[in-house]
Amino acid sequence: MNESSSRVAVVTGGAMGIGAAIAARLAQDGWRVVVADRNVDGTAPPGGRYVVCDVGDEASVAALARSLDTGEQRLDALICNAGFMIRKPIADLALAEWSSVLTTNLTSTFLLVRATEALLRAANGAVVTIASSRARMSEPNTESYSASKGGLVALTHALAVSLGPEVRVNCISPGWIATKGPQPAAEEHAFHPAGRVGRSEDIAALAAFLVGPASGFITGAEFVVDGGVTRKMIYPE
Numbered sequence: 680m681n682e683s684s685s686r687v688a689v690v691t692g693g694a695m696g697i698g699a700a701i702a703a704r705l706a707q708d709g710w711r712v713v714v715a716d717r718n719v720d721g722t723a724p725p726g727g728r729y730v731v732c733d734v735g736d737e738a739s740v741a742a743l744a745r746s747l748d749t750g751e752q753r754l755d756a757l758i759c760n761a762g763f764m765i766r767k768p769i770a771d772l773a774l775a776e777w778s779s780v781l782t783t784n785l786t787s788t789f790l791l792v793r794a795t796e797a798l799l800r801a802a803n804g805a806v807v808t809i810a811s812s813r814a815r816m817s818e819p820n821t822e823s824y825s826a827s828k829g830g831l832v833a834l835t836h837a838l839a840v841s842l843g844p845e846v847r848v849n850c851i852s853p854g855w856i857a858t859k860g861p862q863p864a865a866e867e868h869a870f871h872p873a874g875r876v877g878r879s880e881d882i883a884a885l886a887a888f889l890v891g892p893a894s895g896f897i898t899g900a901e902f903v904v905d906g907g908v909t910r911k912m913i914y915p916e
């Protein structure tokens with residue numbers, strides 16, 4: 680491991696949204712951040728590096744890992760954040776669409792951890808996966824997304840057991856985090872026991888804690904960050 684450089688983090692899907700906030704937060708905390716995203720127009724925070732990478736593609740992930748082996752020569756944190764949703768009635772959902780969601784949201788973490796295991800072990804590093812409260816609750820027509828996120832929660836504890844004690848692996852399951860699109864209405868904020876919809880920075884703060892030394896006894900855990908919505912009992916009026 681290259682001891683002279685600052686701690687190195689890879690943040691997937693860091694070109695925008697929650698991933699960009701995690702990348703910015705880690706950079707602020709002194710990390711060198713490698714952003715890996717399939718968007719060709721993205722940027723990394725100051726001091727970092729941007730890599731165009733499709734995290735569901737084995738060759739693309741292998742190229743990312745090679746660039747870490749020859750470049751930074753260390754990896755202290757891997758944030759598996761890239762993900763997307765297809766909303767479609769199951770009757771209309773093509774197998775290719777189902778598979779694309781599973782590949783990006785779930786298989787990618789297998790590919791990324793397998794490709795970087797040696798660097799992570801050498802650094803006594805940490806992995807954070809970004810699942811969703813939809814691992815446990817659903818709206819109609821979201822089967823592939825919910826299945827992928829449920830799988831990611833399970834993959835997280837499996838990895839924690841296999842990679843410990845050198846590497847800790849934890850999961851954040853966000854609820855509604857306002858990133859793009861119209862801002863939530865007042866009643867949508869009020870619906871949350873916390874009094875508001877989430878912000879990307881809420882997730883970034885927890886991710887920063889989970890890759891830092893203060894969380895050394897935490898591994899294989901899932902943290903639901905949803906303003907209390909999954910704890911709120913709802914009956915018809």
Ligand SMILES: NC(=O)c1ccc[n+]([C@@H]2O[C@H](COP(=O)([O-])OP(=O)(O)OC[C@H]3O[C@@H](n4cnc5c(N)ncnc54)[C@H](O)[C@@H]3O)[C@@H](O)[C@H]2O)c1
Nearest residue numbers: 692694695696697716717733734760761762811853855856
């Ligand atoms: N925003 C929310 O309310 C919310 C809630 C629960 C979970 N999540 C999860 O948080 C993560 C980030 O969500 P977001 O709202 O910031 O999404 P977003 O759409 O704003 O950003 C996702 C980023 O991931 C990248 N990406 C997508 N597929 C990729 C691939 N195959 N390879 C590399 N990069 C890829 C995109 O280019 C984009 O930059 C996702 O995993 C999402 O499922 C989001």
